Amino acid sequence: MSNRLELADVDWRRVSPRLVWVELASAAGVLVVLLAVCTGLWLLQLWIPLASGGVLVIGTIVQLVIIPRRVRSIGYQLRDDDLLFRRGIMWQRFVAVPYGRMQLIDINRGPIARALGLSELKFVTAAAAAGVTLPGLRAADADELRDRLVALAESRRAGL
C-alpha cells in the first residue's frame, strides 16, 4: 500500500459515525425504488431493461456495503492558515482551502440527518471547482465551526 496517497503529520478529525445511517438510508431508498422498477420490468417481461436494472441494483448493494468505510475516510483538520479536507477510498481527494479564501459557508440539513442531529457544512470559494462539503457534523459542532471559520475568514480576508 505504499502507493497510497497519504499526507504526513496530519491528525485527522473524523465525522460522526452516525453519518453512516444517513447514507445507508438514502442508498436504501434508491435500492427500494430500483427494486420496484425491476419488479415491474420482470412482470412486463422486458428482459434487456431488466438486465441493466439488475446491474444498477448490484451497484447500489456494493455501495451499501462500502458506506461505513467511505464515511470513515472523510476527515478534516483546521490548520493554522487553512482547512484541510479529505475523502474517498478508491478515489481519494485532498483539498486545502485557506481561511481567507472562504466567501461563504452554508449549513445544510436533510430530513434524516436532522433526525440524527447532524449537519453538513459547505464551503464556497471564488473557485467553483473546489467543492468542499463536510457532512456528518453534530449540529452544535457545525454551528460552532461555522462561526469560528467565518471569524477566521474575516480576519484573514484576502480579496479574490
Next chain:
Amino acid sequence: MTDVTPESAATDPGGLPGQDGIAGQDGLAVVPAAVAALTDGQWHRLHPASPLLRGGIVLIAILGAVVANLRERLVSLFIPRFDEGDDAVDYVFNNGFVLQALLVILVVLLVLIAGFYFSWRMHTFRITDEVVEEKSGILFRTNRKARLDRIQGINIVRPFFARLFGAAKLEINQAGQNSNLQLSYLGSRAADDLRREILRLASGTRVASAVSGPGATAGFIDRRVGELFAPELDPDLAAPESVVKIHLGRLLGSIVLSEGTVILVLALIGGGIWIAATGEYYALFIALPSLFGVGSVYLRRFTRALRYTIAGTPDGVRVGYGLLSTSNETLPPGRIHSVQVRQPLLWRPSGWWEVRVNVASHSSNKGAAGQANTTILPVGNFDEAARVVALVLPGFVLPEFLFVGPDDGFTNSPPRAVWLRPLSWRRNGFATAPDWLLLRRGAIWRQLVIVPQPRLQSVAVAQGPLLRALGLANIHLHTVAGPIRAELGAIDLDAAVAFFGTVALAAVESAQRDTSHRWRSTELPMESPGKSAEEPLLEPAREPLAGPQELSE
C-alpha cells in the same frame, strides 16, 4: 460627504467633452477640469443623448415601420389617385377623426420624450474615494455600487452609431455574473479621462495623474472626424515597446488554420464526392446559403480583430480592438487569475501561440474575433506571447518551456506514467517560482498554465485506482471559473504530495503579502500625511464579499 439629491445638484458631464485639459507646469498636466468635476463625489448625469443612443434603434425601427406603412399614403398625397384603400388612415380621414388622431400621436410623442427625459434625469452616478455608485430607473429605482478596490476591469465600448455622436459606454467590471456597472453613455473623451481617474483612485496612489489630453480647439465636425480616424491606441498612453499588435497576415492565417476549417474542408470534399457520385446537383443550391453564412462568420471574425493592440499602462493591461465599433478594456494588475499559453496543432509549423486568461468578471462584451474576451492574444509568435504574458503578469519571464530534459526546470512525470501519457509524459510537469506556479502539459496540443500564487483559491491532490497502481497522483489548482483548468495528471506521488504541501503554505503567505487590490499604494504620497495614515498601505479589506448576514443557514 453631503448627499445631494440628484434632482437638485447633478451636473451634466458628457456634453462638454471639449472644455477639459488645462495643461499644468513641468509637463505634469492636471486632471481635466470636466473629469475632476466628475470625481468630486457629487451626483452627475450621463451624456444627454444617452436615451436616444440606447433606445435609438427601437425608435428607428418604429419610424421605419410607420414609414413603410404610410409609403402608399405619402405617395398618393402628391400624386392623387382614384382608388380608395381601406386602411387605418382612410378610416381616420373618412370619419373625420383627423384631429383626434393627431392628438393621440402628439400624446404618444410627448410621453416618449418625457420618458426619455426622465430616464436621463433619474440616471445619475457618482465617484467617491471608495465606490462608484449608480442610480437609475423611473418607477423601479436601482442602486448599484462598485467598490474601487474590487474593480476587475474597466471596459470602454464605442458602437459605431455612438461613435458618430462622440459618445462611449463605460463598463466597470466586478467579480461574478451580471454584476457590472454600466455608464452608457458618456462623452467619448470624458470616458477615457474618467477611466484613468477611477483607476488612479482605485490604485491607492497619492500621485496626481500625469497624463491629460490636449485641449480641444477644433470645431465640432473636426473633432468627430479626428476621433473616427484616431489610431486605436493613444500613443501617449503606453510606451511603444510595451505594445503588441497582431500582424494582418498572421491574423488571416490563424482564422483559416483552425480545427473548424479542417472540418469544413472535409465536409466540402465529402459533399463534393457525394454529389459527383450521385449526380444530384440540386444539392449545391441547398448548400450555397450555408456556405455564405460560414463565409460571413469568417469575415466577421477577421474585421472584429482588426486593429488589435495589447499595451501595458501604469494601471494595467489595455486590450483594444475594432475598426468601426471599437472596444478597449483595462485590466488592473492582480486581476488575472491564471494565464495559459497554448498552441493548436495546426499552428505549429508557423510557430504561433495563443494566450488566454481567467478573470473573475464577465464582461457583457464579446472579445475580438468573436471569441470570449478571455483570449487576450488571439495569435502571435513566441516572442509576442512572451511579451503579453509579461504584461499580464508583471515581472514574469516566460521560460523556453518547449525544452525537454532532466534539468528543464520542471518536475516531470516519471517514466512509468507512459501508460497514461504515452506521448507527453516527458513534458508533463510542474514548476514553482517565487510568485507563480507553472503547469506544463501536452505533446500534441502544447500548453503552459501559469497561476499567480496570490490568486490561488485552493489546491487539491487526488488519486484513483489506476494512478495508485502506478504510484502517481493528480494535482489541481483551483482558480476562478474560466476557460483554463489548472490541473496536471499522472505526477509522481511523492512529488505531488510535496507540491501540495508547499503550495498550500505558499498560497496563504503570498495572499497576505499581496497588495494588488491597491496596486500603486506604495508610490510616494504627495500631500496630507494625515490622510495616508488614515489609509495604511496594507489595509485589510473592510467589507467582505459575503457579510455575516449572508453566512447564516
